[in-house]
Amino acid sequence: MKTILKSKTKKVEISTDGPFTIIGEKINPTGRKKLAAALQEGNLDYVRDLAKKQIEAGADVLDVNVGMAGTDDVDYLPAIVKMLAEEFDIPLCLDSPNPKALAAALPLVQGRALVNSVNGEEKSLAAVLPIVKEYGTAVIGLTIGEGGISNDPQKRLAAAGKIIERAAQIGIPLEDIIIDPLVMTVGADSSAGLVTLTTIELVRKEFGVNINLGASNVSFGLPERDVINQAFLALAISAGATCAITDPIKYTLAIRAIDLLRGRDSYGMRYLKYYRAHAQEKTA
Numbered sequence: 001m002k003t004i005l006k007s008k009t010k011k012v013e014i015s016t017d018g019p020f021t022i023i024g025e026k027i028n029p030t031g032r033k034k035l036a037a038a039l040q041e042g043n044l045d046y047v048r049d050l051a052k053k054q055i056e057a058g059a060d061v062l063d064v065n066v067g068m069a070g071t072d073d074v075d076y077l078p079a080i081v082k083m084l085a086e087e088f089d090i091p092l093c094l095d096s097p098n099p100k101a102l103a104a105a106l107p108l109v110q111g112r113a114l115v116n117s118v119n120g121e122e123k124s125l126a127a128v129l130p131i132v133k134e135y136g137t138a139v140i141g142l143t144i145g146e147g148g149i150s151n152d153p154q155k156r157l158a159a160a161g162k163i164i165e166r167a168a169q170i171g172i173p174l175e176d177i178i179i180d181p182l183v184m185t186v187g188a189d190s191s192a193g194l195v196t197l198t199t200i201e202l203v204r205k206e207f208g209v210n211i212n213l214g215a216s217n218v219s220f221g222l223p224e225r226d227v228i229n230q231a232f233l234a235l236a237i238s239a240g241a242t243c244a245i246t247d248p249i250k251y252t253l254a255i256r257a258i259d260l261l262r263g264r265d266s267y268g269m270r271y272l273k274y275y276r277a278h279a280q281e282k283t284a
């Protein structure tokens, strides 16, 4: 299964057979005061810098989240998307549940974006899927049902099924739907990792679709987050995840290693190329 995203001149294939796809998480003001302040001042330099650094570090796609308490992302998403689309040749993942913000930003995208996200609630399905159809994008479907987020992997699977079915009804094909099994922190519930891993396997077996994770969520509130995040990436990729919203600066080398270990990097070319290009950073 392949999900195709595009920028001005580049095509990115998120694939159930190929190497793992990295969606850079850092354009997100949650927990990042400097970015929140920059967005509120209309200063795009900091966003530009975050985009550049993530691309250099190996991001295949950039997640763009401008959601902040007390603001409407209709005010920020279009301007940021316009700047990124003009200045960088990388596909964008528009991270907003707000249909108005998505509809305002999508005409400014050059290429084929990923809408992040729709969920299995009627209100979201009715508002977001027509926008996905109209702009011919791909979409991330969060496995949230009418009852909210369940801890039961079967219920998360059912929410995925509902999204896939409703998308099919308006002509959005299976390959354009990326299911997100939801990652919660194991700091609050020590079974949260297992629930996600089980859901990944169920979704992979039932639908064979691409699967995305907000991988860094797993370690919120715990010490040595990097260790937990890397261990989780290995387990989740092994279970069937095919892309993640994560930090390319910290995790690209580990992800290359995982691809190599899974036989998805012939002769270790991608691992070695990345190592050589970034080796000085480690020793510096």
Ligand code: THG
Residues within 6 Å of the ligand: 025, 026, 028, 030, 031, 032, 065, 095, 116, 117, 140, 180, 182, 183, 212, 213, 214, 215, 216, 217, 245, 247
């Ligand atoms: N699924 C989908 N989209 C998502 C999520 C998901 N979008 C948002 C989020 N979850 C994924 N993005 C992030 C971005 C940052 C962090 C976690 C998830 C994070 N940030 C550090 C912090 O807040 O402490 C800051 C680190 C830094 O300064 O670089 O952990 O699940 N579809």
